[in-house]
Amino acid sequence: MGLNVNVPPRNAFGEQLVEEGSRRRELVVLTADVADATRTKWFAEKFPERFINVGIAEQNMIGMSAGLAAVGLQPLAAAFAMFLMRAWEQVRNTVCRAHVNVKIVGTHAGFADAGDGSSHQVLEDVALMRTLPCMSVVVPADATEVRKALPAVLDYPTPVYMRIGRDYGPRIYKDEGYEFRIGEAVWLRDGYDFAIIGNGPLLWDALMAAEKLKRDGISVAVINMHTVKPLDTRTLDKVAQKFAGVVTVEEHSVRGGLGAAVAEYLVQRNPLPMELLGARSFGKSARDVRDLIIANGLDFTSIANAVRRLERRVRK
Secondary structure: OOOOOOOOOOHHHHHHHHHHHOOOOOOOEEEEEOOOHHHHHHHHHHHHEEEEEEEHHHHHHHHEEEHHHHHEEEEEEEEEEHHHHHHHHHHHHHOOOOOHHHHHHHEEEOOOOOOHOOOOOOOHHHHHHHHOOEEEEOOOOOOHHHHHHHHHHHHHOOOEEOOOOOOEEEEEEEEOOOOOOOOOOOEEEEOOOOEEEEOHHHHHHHHHHHHHHHHOOOOEEEEEEEEOOOOHHHHHHHHHHHOOOEEEEEEEEEEHHHHHHHHHHHHHHHOOOOOOEEEOOOOOOOOOHHHHHOOOOOOOHHHHHHHHHHHHHOOO
């Protein structure tokens, strides 16, 4: 399985956003002076009367979005994921406490903005957003899933935070016919020894790791937990009953993200051995995203080694 980088995730987002704008007259898009980089400029060109560029003022953008939602419109606020976090207090107080239906899309998430270093690489956003009581959190795997996820996000009755990358997006889905449902994980590959649970672009590495382990006689399932909140606990119950251990992998800190969410649930219901793979520090400047994935031990070789560590623990 070669590294097939298909359409950049942000391009898929921009294209789908225009389609949604044609179907949803109440959809209003806001951005913080990054219309080109987030691809929301395509919506602006098609629907200029429903597009607002607030300037470099993410806090204002969230406050305005809350006001638009309060009068019956459907606002979607998009900016770099890292700099959206400066508006977390507005998300908490003007969106979540007020229970207004604002959709928030953070682009350039994880290591996506490799060349700009740690200041632009957000590895804490899932943790920050999932702690808010009424906020849902979605992390699509590739361009196809971005296209599938956006209408589901817009239809969902609560505020949603969706994080996507920039240009790096290995193709995970060959078939575009599946239906994306928030809160329902997708089994990308079945197995019977261990399970790898991940989301985002690292699912490509998870699938590669599973193939590598198969040659060694270790059968591994790969599950796309694209919704970190609400978590698909039915799937987690099946995982606990079927497998000897779980590896979680994410382009995010190991603290507070997908791995933490899975561990929090399993430890209270069906504890089993786990390995949590993710970032353990800030990002760094690099030539490309793959350099950072490898440096942080999130590539397919590192994932396969984590499964082998689990196997040794289980055999003891």
